[in-house]
Amino acid sequence: MKQNQISSRMQNISPFYVMDLLAQAKQLEMQGHNIIHLEVGEPDFATPPLIKKAAIDAINADQTKYTGATGLPELKEKIAQYYLQRLNAIVKPENIIITPGASGALQLALSVLVNPDQSVLMADPGYPCNRHFVRLLNACARSVPVGTDTQYQLTHQLIEQYWQDNTAAVLVASPSNPTGTLISQGEMQKIIDVVKKKKGFLLVDEIYQGLVYEQLDFSAAALSSHVFVINSFSKFFTMTGWRLGWLIVPDAFIEPVDRLAQNLFLAPVTVSQYAALSAFDEKTLEVLDVQRSELNIRRNFLLTGLIDLGFDIHVKPGGAFYIYADVTKFTDDSFKFCNDLLYQAHVAITPGIDFGDNQANRYVRFAYTQNLEKLQMALDRISDFLSNYSH
Numbered sequence: 001m002k003q004n005q006i007s008s009r010m011q012n013i014s015p016f017y018v019m020d021l022l023a024q025a026k027q028l029e030m031q032g033h034n035i036i037h038l039e040v041g042e043p044d045f046a047t048p049p050l051i052k053k054a055a056i057d058a059i060n061a062d063q064t065k066y067t068g069a070t071g072l073p074e075l076k077e078k079i080a081q082y083y084l085q086r087l088n089a090i091v092k093p094e095n096i097i098i099t100p101g102a103s104g105a106l107q108l109a110l111s112v113l114v115n116p117d118q119s120v121l122m123a124d125p126g127y128p129c130n131r132h133f134v135r136l137l138n139a140c141a142r143s144v145p146v147g148t149d150t151q152y153q154l155t156h157q158l159i160e161q162y163w164q165d166n167t168a169a170v171l172v173a174s175p176s177n178p179t180g181t182l183i184s185q186g187e188m189q190k191i192i193d194v195v196k197k198k199k200g201f202l203l204v205d206e207i208y209q210g211l212v213y214e215q216l217d218f219s220a221a222a223l224s225s226h227v228f229v230i231n232s233f234s235k236f237f238t239m240t241g242w243r244l245g246w247l248i249v250p251d252a253f254i255e256p257v258d259r260l261a262q263n264l265f266l267a268p269v270t271v272s273q274y275a276a277l278s279a280f281d282e283k284t285l286e287v288l289d290v291q292r293s294e295l296n297i298r299r300n301f302l303l304t305g306l307i308d309l310g311f312d313i314h315v316k317p318g319g320a321f322y323i324y325a326d327v328t329k330f331t332d333d334s335f336k337f338c339n340d341l342l343y344q345a346h347v348a349i350t351p352g353i354d355f356g357d358n359q360a361n362r363y364v365r366f367a368y369t370q371n372l373e374k375l376q377m378a379l380d381r382i383s384d385f386l387s388n389y390s391h
């Protein structure tokens, strides 16, 4: 065995191309260029004041030891109330597992559900880390190509069509990253029914819950107690760096998930949990609702601006903070397009290749995580760039 041997499973873990792009953008910034960042999935908003204050108070009160592996009971209580009041869903606090972000929740859920050589169905394009979580379990991430006809989402028909004997679970995200599209409540019910019929498991990633602009904002937890629901304080609550999320599990999985969480993480970050107790205060929710309205304004602004510039946006995104745009009019290589846009116009966006293989060369993702002034500046730069663009 060589001393520097890296496990063979690492061959299946691909990098985030957007991180390379971000590194290049930072280099350009160091050379004195002004870059507009529309590539990373976190808004420019600060964490609301009451949450920050609660964290400082917790540190001062020496709340810095481990909590239980599944998190503070009082935080579970608050989350359960939130589901009842805002989403009309009855969730028992004991079914809520507090995790290190949605990332920790996804890792826990997939690990307790999927055996080696089984497969998990997921949409392509989709959130890239999911394939890697599944591959780490020596299982198979089965990407299902989705397009405009299904709003870039899995449907109950597609699940039926792609289901195989070794399929253990289906993972959907609504709103989705990178497309911002949603699964309707009626369709979600049909997905739940088909997965139940197949005796499999359904995981619903609701990390962008709260950031829904026109359609009904619901939780799959309101439709079934057999679904694994993933959520996080990262996006709606603007707490990306606090590394805190949660997982709702069916009764039979509370104990195994607890056991695995003890081993993998010991506990979620204590200070972040105390901070998150203030995330559901009326005052904080008011701040967050204002931010949602601001994101909606940005969404409409950028959508109109991009369409005016000739980008094809086949499905209007109903949530999250992303626009998935077709750039075939300008190029047959969206990765090169992103690179050229960065170096020539100093606007950073994400190439489709980060989200899968399905028509990835045709698409790019814009994140409207900057204010209107910066979005206008980005549109002006893109307009100049396109007027001279030849690839």
Ligand SMILES: Cc1ncc(COP(=O)(O)O)c(C=O)c1O
Pocket: 041, 100, 101, 102, 103, 104, 127, 173, 176, 177, 205, 207, 231, 232, 233, 234, 240, 244, 245
């Ligand atoms: C769909 C989706 N799921 C999960 C995550 C992980 O988020 P976190 O671990 O910060 O909660 C992200 C982050 O961008 C995401 O877009």
